[in-house]
Amino acid sequence: MSPGTAPGVAATLQRCRDDGRAALIGYLPAGFPDLDTSVQAFVAMVAAGVDVLEVGLPYSDPVLDGPTIQRAAERALAGGTRTKQVLDVVSAVSATGAPALVMTYWNPVERYGVASFAQALAAAGGAGLITPDLIPDEAQEWCDAADAAGLDRVFLVAPSSSDARLAATAAACRGFVYATSVMGVTGARAQTSTAAPVLVERVRRVSDLPVGVGLGVSSGDQAAEVADYADAVIVGSAFVRCLLDAPDRSAGLAAVSALSADLAAGVRRRAAAS
């Protein structure tokens, strides 16, 4: 597939906005619990209403991930998941028509070769990268490669980001801006963050890009709350939990479908309070 034939994240988010709702973005590590099941889980997500897929590249030292995603990444690596196979997963899930972003720590990309990785990702039909430990200050090579390959680049902003950093980071993003709603690692939380609406508002003051909010969302009700102020709701650990906790593969896939449907309904209604 040549660059640009996938719908692209911006177009998908715009379509959701036109529908008067937030988009739903779902994450799972490729190769967890095994390659085939991870592809099926992504397909199940799209079928049940997930708009954008986030394909995790499992890494040995995931410093921004809590225990749930760590365990999943460990399982994927122990199962022999390699960078090339992550690209195969991208290729398989892009066939659903939902744009697929790869979420990856930086070293595997640097090891592959930044330009080569960008080419390979574009060839696999991928939409771009989310880079949790790469800040724009260090990203010149990736920005150039993304331009050359027509890929989105999603950097993170945080409650601790200064206004100057928010502006510079948003300016380096293409697709959307990823707002990490809490100071902390990934993992489902009982309550959504009070810092998140403030952060989203701060981003809006410096950027016209859509803003996605992640870290902690695990239910349709929480998704509805976040959908009130954000353009996209990002869910990771809760999907991983579905597969970790399930007694077998089909139960895991059923749980992924059910969670997707709950979340998809959530982003389609406004919070109960409003």
Added chain:
Amino acid sequence: MSVTSDASPSVLPDAGGHFGRFGGRFMPEALIGPLEELEQAWRAAMADTDFRSELDRMLREYAGVPSLLYDATRFSDHAGARVLFKREDLNHTGAHKVRNVLGQALLAKRMGKRRIIAETGAGQHGVATATACAYLDLDCVVYMGEVDTERQQLNVARMKMLGAQVVPVATGTRTLKDAINEALRDWVATVDDTHYLLGTAAGAHPFPAMVRDFARGIGDEARVQCLERYGRLPDAVCACVGGGSNAIGIFTAFVPDEAVRLYGFEAGGDGFDTGRHAATISAGDVGVLHGARSFLLQDDDGQTIDSHSISAGLDYPGVGPEHAYLADIGRAVYRPVDDATAMRAFALCCRTEGIIPAIESAHALAGALDVVPELGPEALILVSLSGRGDKDMPTAAAWFDLLQDPDDSG
């Protein structure tokens, strides 16, 4: 002589924390603001004479710094050239690490942080951090891989005695690199009241530069001591390299002295050719780990590979970015020293000098023996004796079979 250096700060890193193509900040955005704040606080503290004189006083009165420069005459006879030991083993807690730990702990206090977190491998940095926290009345949490808490139970007890909480880390390889990951995960959630006291000259900017500047007293002192006593500079400076703090600490004063050769000795483990080692620079792969671009042990996909060494303090798959830079520009030379060679030097130091060195430091001693032929018999060789070997006696006793027959001590 002041124990905190008055020498003008080194030119590198640049504003982004780069040493040439190495270093930088590869960290979640949530930590970038706190890292910037830390850098500003550190620079302000170093420009503040009150802070410096307080740190100076602590190092002198509490840690026993400046450390001795010792003429190791009997070891020299074996080496075939004059070897000087910079006796960091005599510092409080038994290693160079106390310099960095006291510096960062005092800085944390100045920043109003009440809680200190640290990673530790064998427990040396954890013990030093727990010590500083007891001394300065700070809360202390030490992350330690489960493999290490099991094989280093005495150091776990030491840290607990000193009032620290020790948290076993059960993820990944359950060793030092995973303890660093876990400390970073703690920090991102607690950074308002917590300082991450990193134990070596690695990690994201400003850690490599800050740890270097807290440790550089080793070389600043040795340079003055050497000039005073011998009227000349050493021909070579030798240090072991784990993350690189004692090595950068002793190298820095000599970097501008182009005639002084700088040698870093990495852990060669079972032998460099076996692939089971921690000789990161010698292996030569560039990548990003724990916040900086440097050399690291990795597979074809960029996944970190386990390191191996008899020395827990050198058993780390990464290395500080300034060493990567010094290697790159050819200013310093880095070579592997395998376990067996290090342990021969360990024994030689015990028998000729009555000094039991840390096994880490024994790598530097072995390296010094090895470079004599390159330098000739008139050479003056300065070795960083980074720590004492009491902590290593179980390992040494097993290596030399001393536990089987206590009477057969030779």
